[in-house]
Amino acid sequence: xxxxxxxxxxxxxxxxxxxxxxxxxxxxxVSWYAQSIWDILGHFWQTRWLELYYLFEGDEWTIFxxxxxxxxxxxxxxxxxxLMVADVTGKPVFITRYRIQLGKNDPVDTKKLRQAIYVALFxxxxxxxxxxxxxxxxxxxxxxxxxxxxxxxxxxxxxxSIFTIVEEILFYYTHRLVHLPLLYKHIHKKHHEWTAPVxxxxxxxxxxxxxLSNTLPVMTGPMIMGSHIVSISAWFSLALITTSISHCGxxxxxxxxxxxxxxxxLKFNQCYGVLxxxxxxxxxxxxxxxxxxxxxxxxxxxxxxxxxxIPEAPKRAE
Numbered sequence: 001x002x003x004x005x006x007x008x009x010x011x012x013x014x015x016x017x018x019x020x021x022x023x024x025x026x027x028x029x030v031s032w033y034a035q036s037i038w039d040i041l042g043h044f045w046q047t048r049w050l051e052l053y054y055l056f057e058g059d060e061w062t063i064f065x066x067x068x069x070x071x072x073x074x075x076x077x078x079x080x081x082x083l084m085v086a087d088v089t090g091k092p093v094f095i096t097r098y099r100i101q102l103g104k105n106d107p108v109d110t111k112k113l114r115q116a117i118y119v120a121l122f123x124x125x126x127x128x129x130x131x132x133x134x135x136x137x138x139x140x141x142x143x144x145x146x147x148x149x150x151x152x153x154x155x156x157x158x159x160x161s162i163f164t165i166v167e168e169i170l171f172y173y174t175h176r177l178v179h180l181p182l183l184y185k186h187i188h189k190k191h192h193e194w195t196a197p198v199x200x201x202x203x204x205x206x207x208x209x210x211x212l213s214n215t216l217p218v219m220t221g222p223m224i225m226g227s228h229i230v231s232i233s234a235w236f237s238l239a240l241i242t243t244s245i246s247h248c249g250x251x252x253x254x255x256x257x258x259x260x261x262x263x264x265x266l267k268f269n270q271c272y273g274v275l276x277x278x279x280x281x282x283x284x285x286x287x288x289x290x291x292x293x294x295x296x297x298x299x300x301x302x303x304x305x306x307x308x309x310i311p312e313a314p315k316r317a318e
Contacts, residue, residue: 046150049230053148060146064136067233069129075237076203076244083199083248087113098250098305100262100293104196105249116194116204123203123210131211135219142226151228163221163235164275170217172273176284178209179272197265199244214243246274251296251306259297263288 056062086095087108099106139145151159178188187206194201203214218239222232245252246261264271270288271279279285288294292313296306 042150042153045230049150050148053146058146060140061136063146064132064139064229067229068132068135068236071233072236072240073124076240079241079244080199083244083250084108084113086250087198095250095252098252098300098307100249100251100259100307101196101266102307105198108198112193113198113200116198116200119190119205120200120203123205123207123214127207127210128215131215131219135223138223139226139229139232144226145229145232147228150230156231156234159221159225159227159231160235160238162225163218163239166221166224167217167239168273168275168277170220171213172278174213174217175272178213179269192265192268195265196249197247197262199248202240202243202247242274251300253300253303255299257297257299259293260285260288263291263293 052066053063056066083095086092087105088110090096090107096106178184184192187209191201191205191209194204203210205214218236221227222235227235242256245256246258247265248258249262251258260271260276261274267287269284271285273279273284276285279288292310295310300306302309
C-alpha cells in the first residue's frame with residue numbers, strides 16, 4: 001500500500017510539475033507576444049498623435065474640441081445612423097430580428113424619432129459643448145492632457161476602470177434623484193416618453209437631466225485623473241456607444257446586453273444603474289431578477305435571438 005501511495009504521489013508530482021512548466025511557458029509566450037503587439041500598436045498611435053499635434057501646431061483648444069467633441073459625436077451618429085435605418089425601414093433583418101420588445105417600434109414612429117433627434121442635437125451643441133469649456137480649464141490645470149507622449153495601454157485600462165466606477169456611482173444616484181416624484185414630473189418624464197427606447201434616445205432628455213445624469217458622470221473620471229485627450233476621446237466615444245447599445249432596443253450578437261436598461265424603460269422603478277452593482281446592493285433589481293429578461297441579460301454568443309431561445313412565458317387566459 002505504501003509503495004502504491006508513493007508511486008501515486010510521484011506520478012501526481014510529475015503530472016503537476018509538467019503541467020506547471022507547460023502553463024508557465026505558455027503564459028510567458030503569450031505575454032511576450034501580447035507585449036510585442038502592444039509595443040507595435042503603441043508606436044503606431046504615438047506616431048499618429050504627434051502628426052495630429054503638429055498639424056494643429058499644438059493648439060490645445062482645437063485639439064481638445066476635436067478629441068472631446070467631434071470624434072465622440074461622429075462615433076455616436078454613425079452608430080445610431082445604422083440603428084435608425086433599421087428602426088425606420090425594418091431592414092436589415094439581421095438587426096431587427098433581435099428586437100427586445102416584440103411588436104414595439106416596428107417600424108418606429110418617424111415623427112417621434114425626429115423629435116428625439118432634434119433634442120439629442122440640442123443637448124450635444126448647447127449643453128455638452130459649453131460644458132467642455134470648464135473641463136478644458138481643469139485639464140489645462142493638470143498639465144497632462146496634451147502631452148506629446150501618449151499614456152501606455154496598461155495605464156489606459158486602469159483609467160478606464162476608474163472612469164467606469166465613477167460613472168456608475170454618479171449615474172446611479174443622480175438617476176434615482178430624478179425619479180423622485182417632483183423631479184420626475186418636471187424633468188425625467190421626458191426621457192421616459194419612450195417605454196421602448198431606440199439608440200438616439202440615450203441623450204433624449206431634459207437639459208437638467210442631461211447635465212446631471214448624462215454628462216457629469218462621464219466627464220468627472222477624466223477630470224479626477226487628469227487624463228490625456230486621447231484617453232478622453234476614447235472614453236467619451238465608448239460611453240456614447242455603450243449607452244446607445246443600452247437604449248437601442250436590439251439584443252445583438254457579441255455586444256453588451258441592453259436588457260437591463262430596456263427593462264428600466266419598461267417598468268420605470270427598476271435597474272437604475274449602468275453595471276447593476278449598485279442596483280444589487282440597494283435591491284432595485286429584485287423584480288428584474290425574477291423575469292425572463294434577467295435570463296437573457298448576457299452577451300449573445302450565437303446568431304439565434306434570445307427572444308426565441310428564452311421566450312416570455314405565455315400569458316394566462318383571462
